Amino acid sequence: MCGIVGYIGNKKAMPILVNGLLRLEYRGYDSAGIATIEDDKIVVMKNKGRVNNLSNLSGIDKLVGTIGIAHTRWATHGKPSKENSHPHLDNSKSFAVVHNGIIENYHELKNFLIEKGYEFLSTTDTEVIPNLLHYYFNQDSKNDEKKLLRAVKNTCKDLKGSYAIEILSTYNKDKMIVVRKDSPLVIGKGLEENYISSDIPAILSYTKDFYLIDDNEIAELSRDKIKFYDSELNEIIKPVKSIEWGALSAEKDGYEDFMLKEIHEQPRAIRETVGAKLDNGKIEIEGLEFSKEYLENLNKIYIVACGTAMHAGLVAKATFEKFCKIPVEVDIASEFRYRDPLIDERTLCIYISQSGETADTIAALKLAKSKGAKTLAISNVIGSSITREADYSIYTHAGPEIAVASTKAYTSQVALLVILGMYFAEKLEKVDKSEINNLKSDILKIPTQIEEILKNTKQIQEFARKVYKEKDMFFLGRGTDYAVSLEGSLKLKEISYIHSESYASGELKHGPIALIENGVTVVAIMTNPSLVEKSISNIQEVVTRGAKVLAITSEDIKNDGLNEVIKLPKTNPLISPILSVIPMQLFAYYISKEKGLDVDKPRNLAKSVTVE
Numbered sequence: 008m009c010g011i012v013g014y015i016g017n018k019k020a021m022p023i024l025v026n027g028l029l030r031l032e033y034r035g036y037d038s039a040g041i042a043t044i045e046d047d048k049i050v051v052m053k054n055k056g057r058v059n060n061l062s063n064l065s066g067i068d069k070l071v072g073t074i075g076i077a078h079t080r081w082a083t084h085g086k087p088s089k090e091n092s093h094p095h096l097d098n099s100k101s102f103a104v105v106h107n108g109i110i111e112n113y114h115e116l117k118n119f120l121i122e123k124g125y126e127f128l129s130t131t132d133t134e135v136i137p138n139l140l141h142y143y144f145n146q147d148s149k150n151d152e153k154k155l156l157r158a159v160k161n162t163c164k165d166l167k168g169s170y171a172i173e174i175l176s177t178y179n180k181d182k183m184i185v186v187r188k189d190s191p192l193v194i195g196k197g198l199e200e201n202y203i204s205s206d207i208p209a210i211l212s213y214t215k216d217f218y219l220i221d222d223n224e225i226a227e228l229s230r231d232k233i234k235f236y237d238s239e240l241n242e243i244i245k246p247v248k249s250i251e252w253g254a255l256s257a258e259k260d261g262y263e264d265f266m267l268k269e270i271h272e273q274p275r276a277i278r279e280t281v282g283a284k285l286d287n288g289k290i291e292i293e294g295l296e297f298s299k300e301y302l303e304n305l306n307k308i309y310i311v312a313c314g315t316a317m318h319a320g321l322v323a324k325a326t327f328e329k330f331c332k333i334p335v336e337v338d339i340a341s342e343f344r345y346r347d348p349l350i351d352e353r354t355l356c357i358y359i360s361q362s363g364e365t366a367d368t369i370a371a372l373k374l375a376k377s378k379g380a381k382t383l384a385i386s387n388v389i390g391s392s393i394t395r396e397a398d399y400s401i402y403t404h405a406g407p408e409i410a411v412a413s414t415k416a417y418t419s420q421v422a423l424l425v426i427l428g429m430y431f432a433e434k435l436e437k438v439d440k441s442e443i444n445n446l447k448s449d450i451l452k453i454p455t456q457i458e459e460i461l462k463n464t465k466q467i468q469e470f471a472r473k474v475y476k477e478k479d480m481f482f483l484g485r486g487t488d489y490a491v492s493l494e495g496s497l498k499l500k501e502i503s504y505i506h507s508e509s510y511a512s513g514e515l516k517h518g519p520i521a522l523i524e525n526g527v528t529v530v531a532i533m534t535n536p537s538l539v540e541k542s543i544s545n546i547q548e549v550v551t552r553g554a555k556v557l558a559i560t561s562e563d564i565k566n567d568g569l570n571e572v573i574k575l576p577k578t579n580p581l582i583s584p585i586l587s588v589i590p591m592q593l594f595a596y597y598i599s600k601e602k603g604l605d606v607d608k609p610r611n612l613a614k615s616v617t618v619e
């Protein structure tokens with residue numbers, strides 16, 4: 008989705024802004040633009056398409072201004088075009104604005120401004136903001152140093168919806184103002200310079216010290232100072248936070264694509280995620296204060312998320328139910344928030360979000376809170392919006408995930424959820440300790456087992472080469488193998504644009520088998536020893552109908568008509584998805600490469616979906 012970058016300092020802003028936008032490319036966008044202050048004027052340069060279309064514009068290298076704002080737009084209101092791309096100016100060209108989010112009442116505001124004589128050049132919701140700023144600035148007869156801030160305050164009072172906004176104005180050429188509500192924005196603090204971004208990785212190479220702005224807060228940035236205000240312009244003090252992520256974690260580091268790099272980072276990500284909580288056989292989770300009594304009283308656990316994060320929840324359901332004996336319902340955040348779910352103070356709601364900024368997941372969390380349930384966020388980003396809303400937060404240690412298709416975040420989420428399930432189970436004392444101890448020792452072996460799988464990727468690459476021209480594929484599994492097959496199928500759709508469906512193997516005869524004909528590709532996941540025989544019977548049914556089968560298994564199965572068998576190391580079926588997803592991630596990756604597609608930035612998709 009849209010990305011924001013800003014700079015104020017003593018260096019030329021343009022290269023820093025463009026570089027920041029390039030680092031935000033992974034978020035998904037269709038146009039890009041920047042504005043700087045050159046002498047006394049705001050200069051805007053923008054273009055449809057990739058950041059390169061912007062950086063190739065003639066005259067852009069003549070920009071020498073040391074203050075500027077920049078944006079990548081993912082079209083919501085108005086088609087992707089140069090006119091609709093940000094920054095937007097007011098009619099007098101004294102205010103430039105970039106905006107992430109949606110102004111829900113922009114029609115009303117636009118009509119109000121048109122009545123006042125303002126003209127509009129774009130079809131965006133954003134263009135009301137610079138014109139409202141101009142309107143309020145000119146309504147204000149007091150000419151003091153807070154005049155611009157008051158215009159921002161009054162404008163924000165009119166806006167309904169979500170926003171992260173950066174503002175430049177010729178009325179104060181050495182200041183930049185930012186404000187946010189329900190849309191991410193961070194400020195990076197440098198020496199005699201400050202940075203703004205919607206996403207930490209974009210400015211990680213410049214600073215590791217960040218301020219996290221909360222909803223309805225306004226920040227006024229100068230070169231050497233940052234002042235924070237609440238929505239009524241009372242000054243507030245905010246702590247600076249240091250981020251551990253290294254700058255290299257947002258670079259490709261020799262890999263062809265971020266996705267391939269992130270697939271290979273999984274052993275480290277899981278080692279760190281697990282290692283932070285499970286030490287010397289003991290699980291300790293800092294900041295969680297769930298007593299045995301609270302857990303015993305729970306009537307249900309909801310796990311709510313979107314996309315891949317929701318798939319991680321589906322895998323973890325088995326651990327919570329088996330070890331804690333509490334019913335678990337896994338739901339899609341956009342459904343959960345509108346279906347009046349049965350929640351009370353005896354329900355624990357767990358929300359998973361890599362970015363911590365997914366609009367539906369945040370809204371679903373707010374809903375549960377309003378119904379009296381305790382909320383727990385699982386995120387990869389410290390200080391992200393969801394972690395600030397939740398009663399409790401725990402973190403994966405995946406590091407920045409840049410490729411749109413999630414890989415290391417998913418496996419880290421599964422690992423962390425399983426650790427959480429074991430942590431609850433130990434408090435509840437409902438299962439034999441040895442069962443938990445066995446799972447602990449199995450999860451510690453996972454990183455090395457992934458390393459083993461990653462040593463030989465040729466077999467998958469070759470199979471991908473054979474089937475990359477197909478139009479449809481099927482993914483089949485039972486139990487946690489079914490849960491992970493949903494993720495395998497999603498990976499394929501996301502980056503190879505091949506239609507695929509995932510089915511519980513037992514459902515095959517209830518419809519989907521009608522689609523199996525000569526040459527159709529089926530990916531079969533079979534890691535659970537107690538279910539493998541049943542799964543093999545299902546696979547034989549597709550083999551006899553001419554399907555090409557890629558089997559992913561940890562069992563010694565007979566290669567009866569299967570085209571390819573990927574052998575995985577053995578582990579507990581509760582965590583086998585962390586292993587079996589690896590060949591499926593690689594399968595999707597190699598197919599995408601064979602088709603010559605952009606693996607890291609698939610069409611129409613955004614890394615972080617910050618609007619509904």
Ligand code: G6P
Binds near residue numbers: 359364368615616
């Ligand atoms: C987008 C991304 C997915 C991700 C989902 C949820 O659709 O492309 O990879 O799983 O959002 O994102 P979150 O940041 O909440 O985990």
